[in-house]
Amino acid sequence: MVDALRPGQPTLSIVVPCYNEQLVLEESSRRLLAVLCSLVEARRISPQSFIYFVDDGSTDKTWSMIAAFHERNPLIKGLRLARNVGHQNALLAGLLGVRERIDCAVSIDADLQHDEGAISLFLEKYNEGADIVYGVRQDRFPDAPLKRSTALGFYNLMRIMGVKIIKNHADYRLASRKALEAVSEYKEFNLFLRGVFVDVGFRSAVVPFQVRERFAGKSKYSMAKMVSFALDGITSFSVVPLRFVTFIGLAIFIFSCLMTVFILVSVARGNVVPGWASTVIPIYFIGGVQVMLMGLIGEYVGKIYKEVKGRPRFIKDIELF
Numbered sequence: 001m002v003d004a005l006r007p008g009q010p011t012l013s014i015v016v017p018c019y020n021e022q023l024v025l026e027e028s029s030r031r032l033l034a035v036l037c038s039l040v041e042a043r044r045i046s047p048q049s050f051i052y053f054v055d056d057g058s059t060d061k062t063w064s065m066i067a068a069f070h071e072r073n074p075l076i077k078g079l080r081l082a083r084n085v086g087h088q089n090a091l092l093a094g095l096l097g098v099r100e101r102i103d104c105a106v107s108i109d110a111d112l113q114h115d116e117g118a119i120s121l122f123l124e125k126y127n128e129g130a131d132i133v134y135g136v137r138q139d140r141f142p143d144a145p146l147k148r149s150t151a152l153g154f155y156n157l158m159r160i161m162g163v164k165i166i167k168n169h170a171d172y173r174l175a176s177r178k179a180l181e182a183v184s185e186y187k188e189f190n191l192f193l194r195g196v197f198v199d200v201g202f203r204s205a206v207v208p209f210q211v212r213e214r215f216a217g218k219s220k221y222s223m224a225k226m227v228s229f230a231l232d233g234i235t236s237f238s239v240v241p242l243r244f245v246t247f248i249g250l251a252i253f254i255f256s257c258l259m260t261v262f263i264l265v266s267v268a269r270g271n272v273v274p275g276w277a278s279t280v281i282p283i284y285f286i287g288g289v290q291v292m293l294m295g296l297i298g299e300y301v302g303k304i305y306k307e308v309k310g311r312p313r314f315i316k317d318i319e320l321f
């Protein structure tokens with residue numbers, strides 16, 4: 001079913017965060033421009049569509065190259081951030097920066113590990129009424145075994161922690177203007193985009209694509225950055241770690257109770273070591289009570305944390321009035 005409100009030729013923006021990408025930009029802009037122009041020629045997107053490079057405080061020639069592309073072709077536009085703020089924030093700057101000028105935006109990595117050919121499929125899903133289209137890697141073949149297993153661990157950990165994310169989806173996605181407006185309602189400082197889009201809701205679709213080798217330059221995601229990214233994701237969406245504290249306290253408490261029973265039985269049978277029970281049991285007991293109370297405080301901290309983020313309580317989709 002085609003959404004009646006969808007414009008026949010939506011204005012599309014391709015948002016590309018770039019950090020020290022001088023080695024790939026020439027080729028990336030050429031390929032993305034080819035995709036954009038072919039979609040315009042096929043009348044699938046409006047001629048106002050454009051590419052939007054976000055320079056995330058690069059220290060190499062990235063910005064001067066973007067400026068030169070813009071000079072040559074006004075379909076290429078750019079934004080330079082004052083300093084390096086990291087991939088997620090750069091992406092957000094781009095998406096929120098374009099949202100008033102477009103009907104939908106696709107975010108893609110500058111190294112084109114994401115197959116740009118899938119953009120056309122994203123648009124198909126958009127035309128069918130999806131507000132968010134997730135690009136999902138078909139396999140992780142080009143990744144080193146270490147990166148592959150850490151990525152797998154990441155998705156599993158997220159699931160255990162109750163964070164809803166799309167498996168094998170890494171910020172290659174289309175979002176309608178409506179979805180971007182909704183994301184802009186999330187006022188929290190640490191915005192974990194992969195979780196936020198799922199949290200927003202709306203109609204979504206998935207498009208599989210083949211992930212490729214980075215064709216030049218090096219990955220800008222170090223191990224340390226990946227760990228901090230995963231921690232960010234969990235602490236942005238889950239209070240499960242706080243609840244763990246309560247459960248651990250409860251477990252220690254129950255253990256101390258069982259021990260008391262065991263010792264009382266031993267005493268009744270006459271096997272006693274003087275002073276042992278009166279020393280060990282209170283240690284476990286008080287330890288358990290303390291950890292449990294910490295968990296209780298944690299529950300309140302969790303509530304405060306949710307309030308502080310000031311997230312929207314609901315997002316309206318359609319209203320008939």
Ligand code: UDP
Nearest residue numbers: 017018019056086087090109110219220221
């Ligand atoms: N990136 C960014 N700011 C950063 C780090 C990375 O804008 O601080 C961009 C980078 O230029 C690329 C994308 O984020 O377009 C993904 O980074 P990369 O390819 O290095 O990550 P990987 O594919 O290795 O996970």
Ligand code: MG
Nearest residue numbers: 109111113214
């Ligand atoms: Mg990459």
